Amino acid sequence: PTCSSDEEKKFTRPAYSYIALIAMAIQQSPSNKVTLSGIYDFIMKKFPYYRSNQRAWQNSIRHNLSLNSCFVKVPRTEGNEKGKGNFWSFATGCESMLDLFENGNYRRRRRRR
Template sequence: MPRPCRESYGDQKPPYSYISLTAMAIWSSPDKMLPLADIYRFISDRFPYYRRNTQRWQNSLRHNLSFNDCFVKIPRRPDRPGKGAYWTLHPAALDMFENGSLLRRRKRFKLLKSDKDRLENELAALASLNRFVVNPPPPPQIVQTPPQTSEPPPRPKRPFDIESLISPEPEKQPPPPPPPPPPPPVRPPLYYIPPPSHNPQPPYYSYTFRFGPTLTAV
């Protein structure tokens, strides 16, 4: 596509619409995208007419960028510092101009609502990713608990009066002695001797084992 030179129109207004001027600036970039300030600079450098009344035509051009679907606003990449996003042409809008001529535009480029919503969602996701790369979240902080120290037991409270102020601190009472061990359990004897009998029969002894058979000796 032939590009007009600086001397083509001089101080006269060139016969290009704002959409054509913007597309011309974007196509001149190696990356096929430019920030808004570079688009202004390209137009001012190529056409002396736009070096005056800059605020008026720049406002009109910015309005055309925002309200035409053929231009897509791309978030700035993290490796490219600076201000403002980039502007590029939608891939489906490359044949918008008849025979590649910026002087003849076929018709206004319009995206379907579904395609426009999908594009906006993708650009929003790209912007979020760029912010995450530039400002990653801080690493989680490890909370260290201080070591627990044994505190001394609280002192016993005393009544607040004159006597308590002049009297010495009460001495600590020694701890009570431990209780005595329990007595051993009383076990019954393994045998028992019956009391003497008053029977005039000859004496005998009877031994009865508690856990065995009864043995009797006469």
């Protein structure tokens, strides 16, 4: 049996950096903040490629969240925000990061040689 091109696309790695994937997950949230598990869920629902080998790419997501100063932890507040863990959002002053993804263009830039 041969795979259709749609089926092959499902299992092809998307041309987005981990930073772009995180930014997409945060931006899709009405409150502009999302939990780590919410980031994982968004990525797996939107990109079937990431439904496998979760341990490796989830570690990369955590690594990027921790090292990129444009992402900040936002503590949960009392009330509606029940659950465990913090939210992640954009840091104040990271408008330039949002500009990188203007017009919904999250694609990786090609490296110059």
